[in-house]
Amino acid sequence: MSITIENFHGVFREVFVGYVEYKRSLGFAFDYTIIAGLLKLNNYLETYDLNAPILTREMAKGYIHQNEGKAPSTIHNCESRIRQVGLYMKNMGYENVYVYPEKHIKNTTDFVPYIFSKQEMQSIFKAIDILASENMMYHFYQTELRLLYATAMRVGETLDLKVKDVDFTSNVIKVNNAKNNVTRLIPFNESLRKWLLKGGNIDGDPDDYFFPAPRAGKTGKRKRSQQVCILFQRTILPKAGINIWNGKYKIRIHDIRHSSACAMLSHMIELGWDPYCALPYLSTMLGHKGIESTEKYLRLTKEHYDEIVNAGHYIYEKGLGNDNEEKDI
Known part of the structure; x- marks a missing residue:
């Protein structure tokens, strides 16, 4: 059973x-995973058997306490979730609302995204092409x-993406109101154009999804992110001969985004770009609100692309400075 806002219950x-609905109106994409996390919080709060929605310090602390022993990232997400819901309740005029302090929210620092090498990406594309030749359900993943x-x-x-968001006349994709409420235009080349024409819903109505869910009909349903992520881990990576574990963390499909960003930055540096001139372009491409969110790719590029070791040393000296320096993040 899919989880939607209809599953919320009680007071x-x-x-x-x-x-x-408020967060979505601001441009945040609240998918299945986020809704599921909120439903768990809903279930916890309902154990207090209240007649009206309130949020006390004890309730917030109890919610955090029940997650002790789990991964730091899980605890961080729970702290952020209870704080954001508290802020919303406070702003909406609910009485007796405790807002979890921002300074208490822990942020993990040990996670490092996995950067696929060019050879690994070639293995991934080869694997999905083989799977697609055996089963039509994988045709979408070839393009995706x-x-x-x-x-x-x-x-x-x-x-x-909707059908109207992919412009084959100008070879430009429009990403509407994505994370941080940022809208951006992304150009694509002829190679990707061929795959989009092959794997997308090019004959649909303008407001139809470009990648509709199977048997969606007129329901307007889109494919679920979680299904795509799970199939990538459980089927595509093993077929490509890549271990899904990167130390204590699983490799995610989201790591393709990090790998792509590093490859783009590597290419720009190879062409002779100053790293800090390249960053604004990369930041716009990624849809970041500020260049600070993009700076981490300097270190990732230096660590994972051997062909630009010398440029990487320059990046480190100019862009990252001394490890002992204090930086405003």
């Missing part, structure tokens, strides 16, 4: 439905994986 149902790597788009952004 907090109005709170969670309103919160999701190439789209992700060529544009560094997020999975959710590709699945949210």
Whole structure:
């Protein structure tokens, strides 16, 4: 059973439905995973058997406490979730609302995204092409994986595309109101154009999804991000001969975005671009609100692209400075 806002229940149902609709109105893409996390919070709050929605310090602390022993990232997400819901309730005029302090929210620093080498990406494309030759259901993934790597788009952004968002006259994709409420234009080349023409819904109505869900009919349903991510991990990576574990973390389809960004930055540096002149272009391509979010790709590029070791040393000296320096993030 798919999880939607219809699954919220009890005295907090109005709170969670309103919160999701408010966030979506700001351009946040609240997918299955986020809704599922909020539903768990809904279930926890309903154990207090209240007559009206309130949020006390004890309730917030209890919610965080039940996640002790889990991964730091899980605890961080729970702290952020309870804080954001509290802020929403406060702003909407609910009484007796405790807002979890921002300074208490932990942020993990040990996670490093996996950067696929060019050879690994070739293995991934080869694997999906073999799978597609055996089963038509994989035809979509042939186009999707190439789209992700060529544009560094997020999975959710590709699945949210409508027919009208892919302009084959100008070879430009329009990403509407994505993360951070940023809209951007992404050009694509003739190679990707052929795959988009082959794997997309090019004959649909302008407001139809470019990658509609199977048997969607007139329901307007889109493919689910979680299904795409799981199939990538469980089927495509093993077929490509790539271990899904990167240390203590699983490799994710989102790592294609990081790999693409590093490849783009590597190419620009090979062409002689100053790294900090290249960053604004890359930042716009990725849909970041500011260049600070893009700077991490300097270090990732230096660490994973042997062919630009010398340029990487220059990047480190100019862009990253001394590891002992304090930086404003």
